[in-house]
Amino acid sequence: MDAFTLIKKDHDRFRKMFKDYEEAGERAYKTKLGIATTFFDELNAHEVMEEEIFYPALKERMSKDGVELVMEGYEEHHVADLIVAELKALDVEDETYDPKFKVLQENVEHHMEEEEKNMFPEAKKVLREDAEEIGEAMQARKEDELQKVGAS
Secondary structure, X not given: OOHHHHXXXXXXXXXXXXXXXXXXXXXXXXXXXXXXXXXXXXXXXXXXXXXXXXXXXXXXXXXXXXXXXXXXXXXXXXXXHHHHHHHHOOOOOOOOHHHHXXXXXXXXXXXXXXXXXXHHHHHHHHOOOOHHHHHHHHHHHHHHHHHHHOOO
């Protein structure tokens, strides 16, 4: 699977998890915690594969504006990680859990849209010949990361 298809597939899965979380119901704490925990593990694996393989490949080939988008991507991952850490420290029944999860959702949705609409057009041009090979490396790295948490 090429890098772009892999990333888009993850993004679509994240969007579904957000929808499932929202539809779980106000007091469906166990369900929401399960969705959130799975999301945290999958988001981490996604970030690792992007930061270790995809973004470095882009940084050496993209225009100045493209590199700025890559660097912004790293920072958006960092902000998401901070929110995830705060959520992991909270009880799912805490009154701040749902609002904090919503802020995480908004941050991640913004990031996904920016990658798909702003980064991908140039990235597809510069990685054209290597997209499949990079995607395979990313998939392997993602699977390694998920195995660490038993979420594959």
